[in-house]
Amino acid sequence: MRKLISIIAAVFTLTASVTFAENLTIATVNNGDMIRMQGLTDDFTKKTGHTVEWVTLEENVLRQRVTTDITTKGGAFDIMTIGMYETPIWGSNGWLVALDDLSADYNVGDLLPAMAGGLSHEGTLYAAPFYGESSMIMYRTDLMAKAGLEMPAAPSWNFIAKAAREMTDRANDINGICLRGKAGWGEGGAFITAMSNSFGARWFDEDWNAQFDTREWSDTLNFFVNMMSDAGPAGYATNGFNENLSLFQQGKCGMWIDATVAASFVTNPKDSTVADKVGFALAPDNGMGVRSNWLWAWALAIPAGTQKEAAAKQFIEWATSTSYIELVAANEGWANVPPGARTSLYENANYKDIPFAKMTLDSILSADPTNSTVDPSPYVGIQFAAIPEFAGIATDVSQEFSAAYAGQQTIAEALAKAQTITNDAMEAAGYR
Amino acid sequence: MTGQLTTRSIARFMMAPAVVFLLGWMLAPLITTLYFSFKKYLPLRGGDLGWVGFENYVKFVTASSFWPSVYTTLIIVVSVLVITVVLGIFLALLLDQPMWGQGIVRILVIAPFFVMPTVSGLVWKNMFMDPINGILAHLWKFFGLQPLEWLVQYSLGSVIMIVSWQWLPFATLILLTAIQSLDREQLEAAEMDGASTIKRFGYIILPHLARAITIIILIQTIFLLSIFAEIFVTTAGAFGTKTLTYLIFQRVLESQNVGLGSAGGVYAIILANIVAIFLMRIVGKSLDAKAS
């Protein structure tokens, strides 16, 4: 009898520890870090036996695709790559599996607090950050010296405007400053929103009334447009991250304020002609106590109701762990590891001394999505408001702004339209 | 008597699968679209929130972007039709002339039709119209001119240009086959009678092409009313290039308001049917003309 019981017990433990090899489908964005991860998937398969199929899409298409799938509970994907915008909303709707039982090895406490906070709802983590960024100033040390100026570690907007005008050299095709103007809530919209925070503006007041009719917003846009007409590239109304990156790498920008991840591109001698002439500084402020740097993370989440939860969790642990970071470092060098997710990365002797590491960390640490504006605001998020309607509204608003940058309407007209669009949409959605 | 009945029932039987499938394909989405259009359905804010009557319909048309989107749609459709037909006639006349390497030229002219709309949009936007790195920018700079910001300053024109490039082959091919079936003797007789090239074109060639042109208009309109990929990839609806289809897309997938988007879909069907009735008047006559 005892023998029988022990045999049965042995069989149970055996089957319990044998996990069937699963095939996971992941939807992700087509940026460099993700493509790199796709190339390293064999490591995951070797360690766990699970295989992974990749569906890589451009950011806007990805967002729509996964939103459609998750709201209809389609189950087409086992793992989704989402950002700080979706996670709190989806988490609160119960559409994501809570990541509260990750293994001890994973060391959840190592995640940067701002990242973990931005990806949680009511204290529970719903997506594991794979990549984090803030924004900062990247500038040409040689052009700065030539203009006889010195960049402070935490400059003001007035200084930046002055430096931009002085560095501009149209005859030699050098623009003092290159900034995003492209329509899109994640492109130019994100930039101007973050900038507006430092000018004391906000999207909504505490009763959810749109604030585009305030002096702060008008100051922001006027400052931006004036600076860009004097010191920015022609056609900036359609310049997004890629266009500015290209300009900076070709040596045509004196300064560029954009995502911290850009630093690894502009200091890469393979693509950049100015790789060794780049300095970094915190995103500017206007003396009001809030800087203009934003906060964003790409994170991996699991749709609720998936059949492959255990395997998916294993993948998420693998992809956002310190050992993955070491794997990338071993294969492609420390400058190419996914930044901005873990504190330990910035304490690592190999990474600390990379030129942009410290400024990236400082930028991330100084960004607080829960306190993003000078005056109190009812929403979370620095360059966006974490409400479902935001994407649609902000796309329309940013299109109006871009039209103003292109000279197709005045700033006053653009702001008036933005005000109407936003108030109408918020009323239609039941906020006011 | 019996023969007639059998013929009719055979006819119905043979048409049945096509009609049944298309009926299902039309009714099922139509009914669900109507269903959703009377509801407040916000997937991200709780899903099905109940019946709201005609509220979505009112909201859709009173939005400030509705009428501009209708005009934009019509402008794009009409412009592309005009460009493809006019240029198509010229190209067809050209390709009909004696020359060397006719086959190769033909495939060169047909090629754009094979390219995926998404690819065409991306190629035009990034490789041609980019104001800094694009070919057109280099060309303008070569002549000492300031490069144009195609997709900002002339956004609607740029979209029309891209779509016309894609559909020109289609129009050219149909017109070419029509021209090749032209009665040469009639033309030669007219030439010998002293009729000028323009007169020959206007009185002989053009009327012969009338049917081809109406068919091009019919088929292209069907496709042009719902173009999407080219706009999505180049301007994302900015700078006045938002068509009705794009507006619906924004309501459904960006604002995540399925009810509002469905109401928009119903408006699009109404617009399309108006256009269809309009076309019926023009093309219907031609279809009758072949009644044997």
Next chain:
Amino acid sequence: MARSIKFQRKTINTLIAWAVGLLIFFPVLWTILTSFKTEAQAINDPPLFLFFDWTLENYAVVQERSDYMKFLTNSIIVAGGSTLLGIFIAVPAAWSMAFLPTKRTKDILLWMLSTKMLPAVGVLYPIYIGCIKLGLLDSRTALVVILMLINLPIIVWMLYTYFREIPSEILEAARMDGASLWKEIAYVLTPMAIPGIASTILLNLILAWNESFWTLNLTAAKAGTLTAFIASYSSPEGLFFAKLSAASTMAIAPILILGWFSQKQLVRGLTFGAVK
């Protein structure tokens, strides 16, 4: 004298025609050329036409990143399957409309065409939910059926116009010889209509191949076609012209090659009853 004028005319025609042809073809040509450049040279000022470092690195990167063969196979199955299915359903329908016309025939035809005017995005949610319930999400079956339905009106209409070209006397003669209905279709109608059917198949293959809305939204990892393949190369971070060109070339090459070999069919058959 006359012969030299003809020669002159032919030369001028050739020059103009080739110039126009190359102008129209230029974007495609440029894409193919750029696919062999490095990213830095792809945006070079002035643009490089032939004298650059020809490289296959972009194709290598694309091949490594995406499983081209899977996407290609799916595109072929979906485009081919939906076209063939459509032909099966459309031939009887077009036959009856062409040879046994009723008063309602014209209306039915135009109604069929009007079903194409429904904007796809308006029905995304219902169709998506429908696919989930039927377990057909991310399946080639769903795509084949939906693409067939989208193109069925065009297939029916094209076949209808070809069948009307066929003189009914021949069919009546066959009928009087005692041929049954099916024999009539198989042995008399079909051979005469082959050019028309062939060019209908070709046109629909192209339309189904290039369809991007449904092929992108209803698929994930298994059933993605070349349109989904392209979607992963558009506007990522950093320079991408050369890689995009390589991916684009790989996506349009099959259909371009098909078009090259079948252009005579396409041109000959594309009459749409436009020819008297």
